[in-house]
Amino acid sequence: MNKITAAVEILFLSMVLLIVRDIRAGNTESPQEIDLSLMRTVELAIQNNFGLEQTQYQLAVAELEVDRDRSNFLPEVSASTGLSGRWGKTKDAETGDYEGDVTSSARLGLSASVNLFNGFSDTATLRQSELELQSAEHDLKRQIESVIFNAVLGYFNVITAEKLVTVEEENLKAQQQQLEQVTAYYDAGMRPVTDVFQLKAEIAAAEYRLTATRKDLEINRLQMIEILGTDAATEYRFADPCIEPDDFGNLKPDISEIVRKAATERQDLLAQKYRIAAAGQQLTIARSDKWPSVSMSLDAGTSYSRSNQIDTAFSEQVKDVNPYASLGVSVGFPLFDRHRTKYGEAIAKRNLQVAESQRKQLEQKIEIEIRSAWQELLTALKQLDKTEALVDSTLNALNSYRERYNVNAATYVELSQARAQHLSAAYDRISARNMLMVKGFTMAYYQGNLKDMLIRLSVDRRVDDSGRDAGGLEK
Numbered sequence: 524m525n526k527i528t529a530a531v532e533i534l535f536l537s538m539v540l541l542i543v544r545d546i547r548a549g550n551t552e553s554p555q556e557i558d559l560s561l562m563r564t565v566e567l568a569i570q571n572n573f574g575l576e577q578t579q580y581q582l583a584v585a586e587l588e589v590d591r592d593r594s595n596f597l598p599e600v601s602a603s604t605g606l607s608g609r610w611g612k613t614k615d616a617e618t619g620d621y622e623g624d625v626t627s628s629a630r631l632g633l634s635a636s637v638n639l640f641n642g643f644s645d646t647a648t649l650r651q652s653e654l655e656l657q658s659a660e661h662d663l664k665r666q667i668e669s670v671i672f673n674a675v676l677g678y679f680n681v682i683t684a685e686k687l688v689t690v691e692e693e694n695l696k697a698q699q700q701q702l703e704q705v706t707a708y709y710d711a712g713m714r715p716v717t718d719v720f721q722l723k724a725e726i727a728a729a730e731y732r733l734t735a736t737r738k739d740l741e742i743n744r745l746q747m748i749e750i751l752g753t754d755a756a757t758e759y760r761f762a763d764p765c766i767e768p769d770d771f772g773n774l775k776p777d778i779s780e781i782v783r784k785a786a787t788e789r790q791d792l793l794a795q796k797y798r799i800a801a802a803g804q805q806l807t808i809a810r811s812d813k814w815p816s817v818s819m820s821l822d823a824g825t826s827y828s829r830s831n832q833i834d835t836a837f838s839e840q841v842k843d844v845n846p847y848a849s850l851g852v853s854v855g856f857p858l859f860d861r862h863r864t865k866y867g868e869a870i871a872k873r874n875l876q877v878a879e880s881q882r883k884q885l886e887q888k889i890e891i892e893i894r895s896a897w898q899e900l901l902t903a904l905k906q907l908d909k910t911e912a913l914v915d916s917t918l919n920a921l922n923s924y925r926e927r928y929n930v931n932a933a934t935y936v937e938l939s940q941a942r943a944q945h946l947s948a949a950y951d952r953i954s955a956r957n958m959l960m961v962k963g964f965t966m967a968y969y970q971g972n973l974k975d976m977l978i979r980l981s982v983d984r985r986v987d988d989s990g991r992d993a994g995g996l997e998k
Contacts, residue, residue, distance in 0.1 A: 571752025642811030
């Protein structure tokens, strides 16, 4: 018995060790890392967006509604059947006595009806559902553009945050190297101890900023993962698309022409125009009750009865005696409907006016968006030029102060100020470049050609700096 117990304990300990080994092995696995380009990021965002999935379901419902309204032009056909039995007394014609009688009967009927005219209501209803379907299709396209736009903004936010982290890391590394040099100067009696203390304080501040920028980077990454709709445990590496100002095309366009073109390309404006047309069909539907209605009906059937008084054969009754058929046309004239048509028409007119007003408001909004985005794009372009020059000048100043400090011709305060100015200029350049990218894509989004711009940039990026495309062929 003791041997069995010992064997069980050894087996149990072996299982525990195997489980612990598996857990440790699982914990040491590195998270999956995936490289993402701008286009691949957009593809994932579209593929995994729950809002787009729900809109596609709604679009499928709109298609079913079109099919339903189209079926209203078909005739309605129904069949009916019934069995019945009756017990009672009947008077015998010969004897005059009342005798018990059981009567059973069966019937079979077929009826059909079709609407011939109802004031164009069916036609307008079908047309309205078709217009609403087209409006929903354009709404879906605009929603896709919005998903693309949000993915692009999130992508550049991550790229910008990564660059800011790199700047802070390089700045911290330079200051740590500077600390070694200043400490050596202090040990040699060439610099006061205050320079060492001040530099250590600046290093602590740089470490704090580095921690903050890394936190911002992680937040931007998580927000990007939310846009992508993927697993948060996956590590993504976002490639810098290296977009230049010239990639945005003509920077001196005719804004009025862009606004006119956007009126024909913006999917949300096209969707609103279809909604206006659908509202017009609703007005036709409301007016249809003023017209007379015409319908045609067809009824046919036969029956069979059996009792003491009826002894006709089943086949004779069904085929020869009891068959019947009727065809009728009915016309209805509206006389008084408690003003239902009057108020329905008034409501439809108001809805049509609201839709027209929304179109005008949207057109005004589009023009303001495009003109504002254009001004912001020009400002971002100018700011990028200024920050490029500022980075160069502050770098030259920093190098000059560093050399002068090394020969004791400048104070550490002057060197510290020069480093701070260069760090600020580097921040401004990264922010200006990010702003240029964002405003460039914002301009395309407001114009309604964001997808075309991404496709053009994707084609341009196929050719690398060596003059070879993705397939290795000479340009």
